[in-house]
Amino acid sequence: MKISVIKIGGNVIDYPEKLDEFLKIFAKFPGHKILVHGGGIMASRFGESLGVMPEMVDGRRITDKDTLDVVTMVYAGLINKNIVAKLQALQVNAIGMTGADGNIIRSNKRSIKEIDYGFVGDIQEINVKLIDHLLAGELLPVVSAITHDGKGQLLNTNADSIASALATSLAVEHQVNLYFCFNKSGVLIDEKNENSIIPLINQDIYKELKREKVIHSGMIPKLDNAFEALQKGVNYVWIGKAENLQLAAKGKLSGTIIEQHRYDLY
Amino acid sequence: MKISVIKIGGNVIDYPEKLDEFLKIFAKFPGHKILVHGGGIMASRFGESLGVMPEMVDGRRITDKDTLDVVTMVYAGLINKNIVAKLQALQVNAIGMTGADGNIIRSNKRSIKEIDYGFVGDIQEINVKLIDHLLAGELLPVVSAITHDGKGQLLNTNADSIASALATSLAVEHQVNLYFCFNKSGVLIDEKNENSIIPLINQDIYKELKREKVIHSGMIPKLDNAFEALQKGVNYVWIGKAENLQLAAKGKLSGTIIEQHRYDLY
Numbered sequence: 264m265k266i267s268v269i270k271i272g273g274n275v276i277d278y279p280e281k282l283d284e285f286l287k288i289f290a291k292f293p294g295h296k297i298l299v300h301g302g303g304i305m306a307s308r309f310g311e312s313l314g315v316m317p318e319m320v321d322g323r324r325i326t327d328k329d330t331l332d333v334v335t336m337v338y339a340g341l342i343n344k345n346i347v348a349k350l351q352a353l354q355v356n357a358i359g360m361t362g363a364d365g366n367i368i369r370s371n372k373r374s375i376k377e378i379d380y381g382f383v384g385d386i387q388e389i390n391v392k393l394i395d396h397l398l399a400g401e402l403l404p405v406v407s408a409i410t411h412d413g414k415g416q417l418l419n420t421n422a423d424s425i426a427s428a429l430a431t432s433l434a435v436e437h438q439v440n441l442y443f444c445f446n447k448s449g450v451l452i453d454e455k456n457e458n459s460i461i462p463l464i465n466q467d468i469y470k471e472l473k474r475e476k477v478i479h480s481g482m483i484p485k486l487d488n489a490f491e492a493l494q495k496g497v498n499y500v501w502i503g504k505a506e507n508l509q510l511a512a513k514g515k516l517s518g519t520i521i522e523q524h525r526y527d528l529y
Numbered sequence: 530m531k532i533s534v535i536k537i538g539g540n541v542i543d544y545p546e547k548l549d550e551f552l553k554i555f556a557k558f559p560g561h562k563i564l565v566h567g568g569g570i571m572a573s574r575f576g577e578s579l580g581v582m583p584e585m586v587d588g589r590r591i592t593d594k595d596t597l598d599v600v601t602m603v604y605a606g607l608i609n610k611n612i613v614a615k616l617q618a619l620q621v622n623a624i625g626m627t628g629a630d631g632n633i634i635r636s637n638k639r640s641i642k643e644i645d646y647g648f649v650g651d652i653q654e655i656n657v658k659l660i661d662h663l664l665a666g667e668l669l670p671v672v673s674a675i676t677h678d679g680k681g682q683l684l685n686t687n688a689d690s691i692a693s694a695l696a697t698s699l700a701v702e703h704q705v706n707l708y709f710c711f712n713k714s715g716v717l718i719d720e721k722n723e724n725s726i727i728p729l730i731n732q733d734i735y736k737e738l739k740r741e742k743v744i745h746s747g748m749i750p751k752l753d754n755a756f757e758a759l760q761k762g763v764n765y766v767w768i769g770k771a772e773n774l775q776l777a778a779k780g781k782l783s784g785t786i787i788e789q790h791r792y793d794l795y
Binding site for chain 1: 575578579580598601602603604605606607609610611613614615617618622623624625626627629630631632659662663666668675677679680681682683
């Protein structure tokens with residue numbers, strides 16, 4: 264079957280109106296779909312109220328026991344359940360999950376090298392059979408950025424990594440597209456011009472754009488991840504703004520499409 | 530099929546060792562099963578840390594917007610996901626849910642009479658078909674005491690009522706037993722003597738015990754609820770301590786069994 268894995272982040276979740284707008288688009292998005300979300304800013308705010316201060320290294324949260332409790336409460340409780348209730352109101356049979364639920368995502372606690380990230384998980388295995396069973400029951404999984412190690416420990420896990428792992432694992436048997444909603448309209452030629460979207464990037468174009476330094480710094484790991492997903496069988500990866508996802512669903516130009524070789528979408 | 534609906538409360542959840550002990554028993558409990566939990570004390574404690582003070586009227590929590598956020602975080606996030614992760618470690622494929630997930634429990638916001646309970650739900654409908662689909666997939670639902678109104682609003686809902694509603698709705702097509710774990714060994718003849726358990730209560734015995742004032746005050750609504758569940762088709766209701774559930778599973782005397790007419794369990 265055809266499955267869309269869609270990832271949203273703080274730039275949607277932290278703004279109730281944007282979230283509502285996105286969920287309406289998402290509800291109408293055709294075919295089977297899985298929503299993946301984090302919720303960093305809200306977790307930091309609640310943590311601070313509880314006296315648990317956020318500690319970040321290179322944009323990654325250090326997750327001690329108290330921080331893990333906070334992210335579990337905020338991601339898997341507050342954010343996840345409110346998204347599910349809102350989707351239900353839109354006649355979408357959403358089911359909120361962490362990686363522990365149905366054992367859908369098993370991780371290993373990241374080993375300590377230079378930095379001890381604490382209770383952070385690196386994904387090991389996706390339970391495709393269980394996800395297939397949920398999708399067959401017309402359920403729409405809403406997955407928060409928490410996984411487990413199979414030994415009773417919850418683990419804080421990067422939402423982009425969860426979306427990629429779900430997409431690549433499901434791609435073995437299904438036709439999967441992967442959508443990353445972020446704060447820009449796509450991969451831009453000029454970072455300051457939201458209209459300078461590069462509509463398509465394939466391996467050849469990517470090499471060229473890197474050589475000319477149009478694509479640099481933070482976009483490189485994002486695109487490397489996208490190409491990794493393609494190599495593992497994902498059909499295409501879309502990067503753009505959540506509010507433009509509706510156009511993407513209709514096959515209209517609305518962000519950047521990343522695909523392995525050919526450009527035959529439109 | 531045969532389904533056991535088991536409800537635990539704060540007297541298990543608030544003590545990590547007791548919870549671990551209970552989950553081991555629960556994991557081995559035979560047949561299909563559903564776990565229902567609240568988590569009042571932990572919610573009050575976290576609420577206080579956030580400056581949200583618990584307000585109770587007649588033992589029922591008044592749920593304003595902030596309190597709803599706290600119970601959603603603590604019940605559906607912290608408690609639910611830790612239980613699920615621990616059950617996964619015991620090789621049980623648990624899936625944590627609120628009533629919003631899969632639309633399994635739809636409620637109405639309680640109408641304001643003398644008291645405005647706030648965001649509190651009275652159960653309207655159970656999605657039996659969806660629960661059947663989960664059980665058919667060898668999943669074990671772990672349901673926290675949050676429901677939704679189908680219009681996007683989460684609602685705080687009594688865990689005993691959730692357990693009863695699940696049991697009676699499933700009893701239409703299945704053979705369902707309902708287990709309430711509480712802080713006493715069963716219905717006692719002498720409240721101060723944990724060995725004075727009444728092993729069986731049926732309608733005739735109940736009338737007699739009420740007439741003789743052996744059963745009074747707080748036990749009357751509990752037993753009325755149990756008989757209501759039996760009238761709606763539940764096979765039997767068990768009341769006792771969580772740690773004695775193992776004996777109950779083996780058909781051994783371990784608490785109070787409430788059944789409609791006959792006593793043919795053992």
